[in-house]
Amino acid sequence: MSTNRDDERVLVGAAQAGDLGSFERLYRSTVGLVHALCLRMSGNAALAEELTQDVFVRAWQKLATFRGESAFATWLTRLTVNVVLSERRERRRREARITLADDLEPFAGSVPAARPGEALDLERAIASLPPQARHVFVLHDVQGWEHAEIAHHTGLAVGTCKAHLHRARRLLREVLSS
Amino acid sequence: MNCRDLVARLDDFVDGTLSAADRGAVALHLEICPSCREAEARVRALAAGAAMLPRAIEPAHDLWPDIVARIQGDTVTQGRFGAVRHPRWHRRGALAAAAAALVVVSSVVTTLMVARRDAATGPSGPGRAGTAAGVTAATLELSQARGSYEAARRQLLAVLETRRSSLSPATLKVLDENVRIIDDAVRQMEDALARDPGNQELPSLLVTAYRQEIDMLQRAAGLPARG
Numbered sequence: 175m176s177t178n179r180d181d182e183r184v185l186v187g188a189a190q191a192g193d194l195g196s197f198e199r200l201y202r203s204t205v206g207l208v209h210a211l212c213l214r215m216s217g218n219a220a221l222a223e224e225l226t227q228d229v230f231v232r233a234w235q236k237l238a239t240f241r242g243e244s245a246f247a248t249w250l251t252r253l254t255v256n257v258v259l260s261e262r263r264e265r266r267r268r269e270a271r272i273t274l275a276d277d278l279e280p281f282a283g284s285v286p287a288a289r290p291g292e293a294l295d296l297e298r299a300i301a302s303l304p305p306q307a308r309h310v311f312v313l314h315d316v317q318g319w320e321h322a323e324i325a326h327h328t329g330l331a332v333g334t335c336k337a338h339l340h341r342a343r344r345l346l347r348e349v350l351s352s
Numbered sequence: 353m354n355c356r357d358l359v360a361r362l363d364d365f366v367d368g369t370l371s372a373a374d375r376g377a378v379a380l381h382l383e384i385c386p387s388c389r390e391a392e393a394r395v396r397a398l399a400a401g402a403a404m405l406p407r408a409i410e411p412a413h414d415l416w417p418d419i420v421a422r423i424q425g426d427t428v429t430q431g432r433f434g435a436v437r438h439p440r441w442h443r444r445g446a447l448a449a450a451a452a453a454l455v456v457v458s459s460v461v462t463t464l465m466v467a468r469r470d471a472a473t474g475p476s477g478p479g480r481a482g483t484a485a486g487v488t489a490a491t492l493e494l495s496q497a498r499g500s501y502e503a504a505r506r507q508l509l510a511v512l513e514t515r516r517s518s519l520s521p522a523t524l525k526v527l528d529e530n531v532r533i534i535d536d537a538v539r540q541m542e543d544a545l546a547r548d549p550g551n552q553e554l555p556s557l558l559v560t561a562y563r564q565e566i567d568m569l570q571r572a573a574g575l576p577a578r579g
């Protein structure tokens with residue numbers, strides 16, 4: 175799944191110099207991470223694939239700005255969060271009408287569900303969260319980010335992030351125990 | 353500290369970000385309050401479950417060819433965020449995730465439409481006097497989406513029919529139920545749109561419902577055989 179740090183440095187260097195083959199190897203080793211994050215943050219499989227593509231196109235364009243201070247996957251994860259959040263902002267502006275996701279809020283608890291397995295239940299419950307609560311929950315509880323980092327990326331105040339996490343956990347417990 | 357104070361601090365307590373003084377007060381309350389102890393256990397279980405979810409989920413399709421195409425035609429990709437996204441209806445995937453993940457949305461659509469329909473029985477509800485240009489654009493997008501949706505739906509249902517014997521009865525039950533729910537929602541919205549062609553919200557809701565159904569069918573078509 176992951177290349178070791180030295181291999182990675184070589185691949186990144188070659189990709190920065192324009193070698194698409196090296197970039198493909200970086201893609202192969204990280205696409206699952208990027209796709210999982212896009213899927214959970216967007217709650218939509220078709221959109222997640224488009225977002226995953228967007229992330230790697232952006233990564234290629236911005237590769238020169240990667241200085242190797244963190245692992246490539248860490249850099250890519252931050253880029254992914256920015257791509258997902260900016261896509262959502264753009265889409266909301268463009269559509270300028272009620273988005274379905276926001277209308278989910280009052281109904282988030284009224285979900286009929288089968289129980290194919292706990293993890294799948296949890297994934298489905300996460301997908302049903304209101305967008306901002308979902309973003310914060312995925313970043314905090316799945317990705318392990320701290321509130322300060324989430325606040326930095328989302329532009330929310332730390333207190334607001336905490337409120338979204340609180341709400342997400344409450345809604346998830348309700349959905350999962352129903 | 354009472355139960356309400358505790359609930360307000362429980363996330364920080366579980367996450368280890370509470371001040372020492374508050375931490376002590378929370379711990380003290382937990383000693384004496386079974387229901388708050390249960391709440392704490394559930395928050396911990398939820399956070400643990402989330403932390404154990406797989407970090408990587410491979411996409412159902414190899415996205416690399418499209419990425420290369422976009423990288424090599426780089427000028428085209430500029431300003432992409434301004435373009436309308438066309439869902440990849442034609443693709444048939446093997447994403448082994450929850451078949452029913454998006455059913456949530458479709459049942460909400462149903463609820464929403466029933467609520468809206470009830471609220472909009474008067475001759476002129478609020479927000480119905482949209483601009484002609486907005487309506488035309490939305491309607492155009494809708495008619496394109498409807499064609500793609502119907503073709504993709506037929507194709508995916510045919511695939512699923514051939515796979516029925518390999519899926520578990522529980523999965524099939526959920527799937528059939530979900531198809532029915534979304535079909536109902538789509539039909540209700542189509543009816544509502546026929547009665548109220550100027551409605552600004554229905555086209556985007558419909559397109560979303562189409563997308564949800566195709567998405568669900570794609571997932572179901574790619575579910576692993578029972579075992």
Ligand SMILES: [Zn+2]
Binds near residue numbers: 355
């Ligand atoms: Zn208590």
